[in-house]
Amino acid sequence: MDLDAVRTFVTAADAGQFQEAAAELRVTQQAVSKRIAALERALGVRLFIRAPRGAELTIDGQAFLPHARELLRAAERAVASVRTGRRPLRVDMLASRSAASGVMRAFHRAYPEIELDVVMLFGIDDAVAAIRSGAIDASFRAVTMPGRPLPDDVTAERVLDEPLQLLVGPAHKLAGARSVTVAQLAGHRIWMPGIVPGTEWATFYDDLVAEFGLTIEVTGPNFGSDALLDTIADTPALATFMGERTRLVWPEGHGLRRIPVTCPTPVYPHALLWRRDDPHPALATLRAYLATTAAGQDTAGTWTPSWAIPR
Numbered sequence: 001m002d003l004d005a006v007r008t009f010v011t012a013a014d015a016g017q018f019q020e021a022a023a024e025l026r027v028t029q030q031a032v033s034k035r036i037a038a039l040e041r042a043l044g045v046r047l048f049i050r051a052p053r054g055a056e057l058t059i060d061g062q063a064f065l066p067h068a069r070e071l072l073r074a075a076e077r078a079v080a081s082v083r084t085g086r087r088p089l090r091v092d093m094l095a096s097r098s099a100a101s102g103v104m105r106a107f108h109r110a111y112p113e114i115e116l117d118v119v120m121l122f123g124i125d126d127a128v129a130a131i132r133s134g135a136i137d138a139s140f141r142a143v144t145m146p147g148r149p150l151p152d153d154v155t156a157e158r159v160l161d162e163p164l165q166l167l168v169g170p171a172h173k174l175a176g177a178r179s180v181t182v183a184q185l186a187g188h189r190i191w192m193p194g195i196v197p198g199t200e201w202a203t204f205y206d207d208l209v210a211e212f213g214l215t216i217e218v219t220g221p222n223f224g225s226d227a228l229l230d231t232i233a234d235t236p237a238l239a240t241f242m243g244e245r246t247r248l249v250w251p252e253g254h255g256l257r258r259i260p261v262t263c264p265t266p267v268y269p270h271a272l273l274w275r276r277d278d279p280h281p282a283l284a285t286l287r288a289y290l291a292t293t294a295a296g297q298d299t300a301g302t303w304t305p306s307w308a309i310p311r
Contacts, residue, residue: 003075005039006068008032009047013065017054088115089282092127092139094201095120097225099162099245100140100270107289114282124200128154131275137283138274142200143309153276158309159290160270161302162243163260166190167229170255171236181263182212182303189215191231191238193222201268205241207305208266216241229254243268264301269308 012021012032022029040047047061057065093100101118108116119136121127127139131154143156150156166185168175174188195202195218209216222228225248232240233254242248242258250256272290274283299311 001042001071002035002038003071005035005042006071008035009039009061010065010068010072012036012048012055013057013061013068015054016056020054087280088117089138089280089286090117090119090136091286092119092121092130092136094140097247098140099160099243099268102245102247103140103160103290103293106293107286110289111282111285114285123196123198124148127273131273131278134275134278137278137280138272138286140270141273142204142269143271143273150273154273155276156271156273156309157287157290158269158311159272159294160245161294161299161304161311162245162268162270163302164241164266164268165244166239166259166261167232167242168239168257168259169233169236170257172239173236174239174259175257177259179260179262182214182261182266183263185261186213187215189217189238191217191219191228191240193218193220193228203307204268204305207307208303211303226250229256232256241266262301264303267299267302267304269304271309 008021008025008027011024012018015021015024018032018036019029022032025032036047043060043064045060045064046058047064048055049058091104093104095101104116104118108114119130121130121136121139124139124141124143127136127141128151130136131139132151140159141156143150166174166180174180174184177184192205195205195216205216208214228240229248229250232238233250233256244258244260272287274287294311
């Protein structure tokens with residue numbers, strides 16, 4: 001249906017005269033008449049009858065008027081939904097308790113006027129495809145993995161270095177340590193059932209194992225973080241890695257301890273991915289905010305895989 005004709009019909013109905021409708025729409029009276037006639041042909045009914053004081057709605061015109069108004073409102077909403085800066089900024093992250101989630105909550109507090117949509121996609125391939133299609137504006141990932149370059153229309157910037165910590169139960173041999181070196185972890189069983197082969201975080205931990213001779217076990221089903229914490233609390237032989245800014249909560253009776261890892265500190269390099277020609281103005285605001293928060297990060301005494309984006 002021709003929205004110009006629908007808009008002309010509504011304007012003429014409100015004005016009561018084609019001449020006044022033409023003046024409001026800044027077209028000729030003849031153009032108004034042609035648009036109304038075309039709409040009547042499309043609908044198969046008469047919408048107006050000529051009267052001494054102008055144009056009056058027929059019964060069919062009266063029935064169509066509220067629907068015509070709703071058509072115009074729907075068209076306005078449709079345009080607004082994709083107008084630059086009017087739709088929410090859509091950002092992807094791996095998990096709701098991840099470091100990226102904390103960063104985005106802080107960004108929202110700093111810029112409450114920016115509307116956000118947060119989504120959680122699984123792998124980097126899904127995230128890149130969503131960026132390229134416009135389904136999302138940005139994604140937090142660790143890139144680039146060896147042999148997996150980003151498409152030319154997608155770019156990335158390293159925005160957050162997250163030190164790893166060792167999480168142990170109260171009976172673990174290292175539970176009383178204030179910190180542990182990477183060398184001290186050799187021979188200890190580090191259990192991480194959430195590592196999925198082929199993901200960027202699996203590649204990170206593979207390189208960590210190869211670099212320092214650690215033992216990371218991924219056996220058993222992944223029942224989620226609660227089950228992982230229960231097992232670590234109850235099993236003296238197992239520990240796990242956790243990001244310093246990962247927010248997990250466990251019962252007080254678990255007695256779990258986060259222990260800093262040093263000499264060097266393994267750092268997970270979070271990056272922000274986005275499409276080079278994404279026009280959303282809030283994306284630039286987010287990038288500027290992340291650049292400010294990343295400025296004070298110290299890389300001395302840390303380790304990242306060789307494929308991490310340089311700082």
